[in-house]
Amino acid sequence: MSFHVLITDPLHEEGLVPLKNHPDIKLTIINQRRSSNLKELIRDVDALIVRSQTQVTRDVLEHATRLKIIGRAGVGVDNIDLDAATERGIIVVNAPNGNTNSAAEHTMALLMSLARKIPQAYQALKNMDWDRKNYVGVELRNKTLGVIGLGRIGAEVAYRAKGQRMEIIAYDPFLTQEKAEKLGVNFGTLDEVLALSDFITIHTPLLNETKHLINTKAFQKMKKGVQIINCARGGIIDEEALYQAIISKKVTGAALDVFENEPFHHHKLLELPEVIATPHLGASTIEAQEMVAIDVSQDIIRYLMGEQIKNPVNLPSLPIEILNKMKPYFHLGEKLGTTLIHLVEQPIEEITLSYEGELAELEVSPITRTIVKSVLQRHLGDHVNDVNALYLAEKRGITVHENKSSANKGFTNLLKVEIKTNRESKSVSGTHLPGLGPRIVRLDEYRIDVIPEGHIIFIHHNDQPGVIGKIGSLLADFQINIATMQVDRSNLGGDAIMVLKVDKRLHEQELARLKELDEIKEIQVIDL
Numbered sequence: 001m002s003f004h005v006l007i008t009d010p011l012h013e014e015g016l017v018p019l020k021n022h023p024d025i026k027l028t029i030i031n032q033r034r035s036s037n038l039k040e041l042i043r044d045v046d047a048l049i050v051r052s053q054t055q056v057t058r059d060v061l062e063h064a065t066r067l068k069i070i071g072r073a074g075v076g077v078d079n080i081d082l083d084a085a086t087e088r089g090i091i092v093v094n095a096p097n098g099n100t101n102s103a104a105e106h107t108m109a110l111l112m113s114l115a116r117k118i119p120q121a122y123q124a125l126k127n128m129d130w131d132r133k134n135y136v137g138v139e140l141r142n143k144t145l146g147v148i149g150l151g152r153i154g155a156e157v158a159y160r161a162k163g164q165r166m167e168i169i170a171y172d173p174f175l176t177q178e179k180a181e182k183l184g185v186n187f188g189t190l191d192e193v194l195a196l197s198d199f200i201t202i203h204t205p206l207l208n209e210t211k212h213l214i215n216t217k218a219f220q221k222m223k224k225g226v227q228i229i230n231c232a233r234g235g236i237i238d239e240e241a242l243y244q245a246i247i248s249k250k251v252t253g254a255a256l257d258v259f260e261n262e263p264f265h266h267h268k269l270l271e272l273p274e275v276i277a278t279p280h281l282g283a284s285t286i287e288a289q290e291m292v293a294i295d296v297s298q299d300i301i302r303y304l305m306g307e308q309i310k311n312p313v314n315l316p317s318l319p320i321e322i323l324n325k326m327k328p329y330f331h332l333g334e335k336l337g338t339t340l341i342h343l344v345e346q347p348i349e350e351i352t353l354s355y356e357g358e359l360a361e362l363e364v365s366p367i368t369r370t371i372v373k374s375v376l377q378r379h380l381g382d383h384v385n386d387v388n389a390l391y392l393a394e395k396r397g398i399t400v401h402e403n404k405s406s407a408n409k410g411f412t413n414l415l416k417v418e419i420k421t422n423r424e425s426k427s428v429s430g431t432h433l434p435g436l437g438p439r440i441v442r443l444d445e446y447r448i449d450v451i452p453e454g455h456i457i458f459i460h461h462n463d464q465p466g467v468i469g470k471i472g473s474l475l476a477d478f479q480i481n482i483a484t485m486q487v488d489r490s491n492l493g494g495d496a497i498m499v500l501k502v503d504k505r506l507h508e509q510e511l512a513r514l515k516e517l518d519e520i521k522e523i524q525v526i527d528l
């Protein structure tokens, strides 16, 4: 199988070597800025790799009929329509670690340049103007740096700023007292950070919640004379509000690496002498570009080759050791979901997944996605995958519930999948037996012991003498060998089930003959 990978932004050559050398990958590299036909090009590609310039919009994705994965060589994925990608089952991966150091160093470079007005003084000197009085700066020592967003880059900035003997106050909704203490920073609310800081640096992603987080109201809460650094994303600061705050002298300096609309040829803020700027260079170092290109290329190759990816953005991310531990349950869940959906006739209203015993200790949401995928695939086909399964379920009005119980009901691990329709509720339960593999152990209230593999016939029949014989002799007439047989009943002479594993698939006519038997209420043949 050969895969087509398209790259539309400049990437470090070294990072492309694994893709170039891969025998099953065809690589196309274009400069998107010079190419307006992305919609055309994306039609026949399996993977797309971008940095921040290419805008992967919903409109573009509508043309991406083969696209399976988008790789972002960097952190911020705000240039990719994540909802549209998820709906189409396209996985998005990024390279979150490779440019942390470079972005933190760039932030420090901007902080120091801002404090000492280095770009302005340099510009004057380049113009042969030996001016010292206009470029008097301030020291960083003993000043308070407010860090908004104490993730990878924010934490690195805080660490470096402490080296400058600055006091750090940070706001991050996920910041714990423990992490703050470990990093030696003060823990503040957003308002406290705004009010107490001499310098404020922003390191959040651009999200709906962070769009214009720093707006007119936020500027009003700041100290007079505050200086701002934004090395995260344009759009987190309301640029018009910043402009007015500088004009009114509330803000005495701003260092910007990022802007609401990039690239641009003119920007009002750059007319102000208080503003210094770089054209989105936070990650532009040889080291960072090499690392992010390698990381993203490797994840693209892993995904296309069916291996576990490291940095998914629109799927839950778990350490590889934990995912390996969970592998048998993905397999079991998929078999249970496929089995159950074949036993249900009416439209599904609810899917309930119960994780019991040692399974309850795991982060089970990836298994839930796999089960929902296997259920939906029967009617929606192969375009349902782990990425879009929950979205598609919700869109069809199907509610998905997860229950966990550490109680051990005779099995060290038990996974129950239950489907509710407007007429009935059906369930299958299974377990993974170490060394032996998966087993289906319950079908509704019936106890069975079936390896979920091969051609399986599920028969719901009346509990009466002769049924097993009749079914056995019909199968013998069809030259179909029975490998295993399980029976159970609700009560003597009541409902009963039979689960047969056979060596070859039944033809439609053979199935019709079995259905003619009076004792049979329902029959389903499932290939697992």
Ligand SMILES: NC(=O)C1=CN([C@@H]2O[C@H](COP(=O)(O)OP(=O)(O)OC[C@H]3O[C@@H](n4cnc5c(N)ncnc54)[C@H](O)[C@@H]3O)[C@@H](O)[C@H]2O)C=CC1
Residues within 6 Å of the ligand: 074, 075, 076, 077, 096, 099, 100, 103, 148, 149, 150, 151, 152, 153, 154, 171, 172, 173, 174, 203, 204, 205, 206, 209, 210, 213, 231, 232, 233, 257, 258, 280, 281, 282, 283, 284
């Ligand atoms: N200028 C450049 O070239 C670069 C810019 N970036 C930008 O920097 C951002 C941060 O990168 P990382 O530190 O690697 O990401 P990260 O995910 O490690 O950290 C982001 C932090 O922001 C916090 N956060 C989210 N919403 C918040 C809110 N409303 N208020 C305060 N904190 C909030 C999160 O809890 C998280 O701790 C990226 O999203 C990207 O947009 C990243 C690399 C290079």
Ligand SMILES: O=C(O)CCC(=O)C(=O)O
Residues within 6 Å of the ligand: 051, 052, 073, 074, 075, 076, 077, 099, 280, 282, 283, 284
């Ligand atoms: O690709 C780039 O140079 C921009 C890096 C960036 O902004 C990010 O990683 O979020």
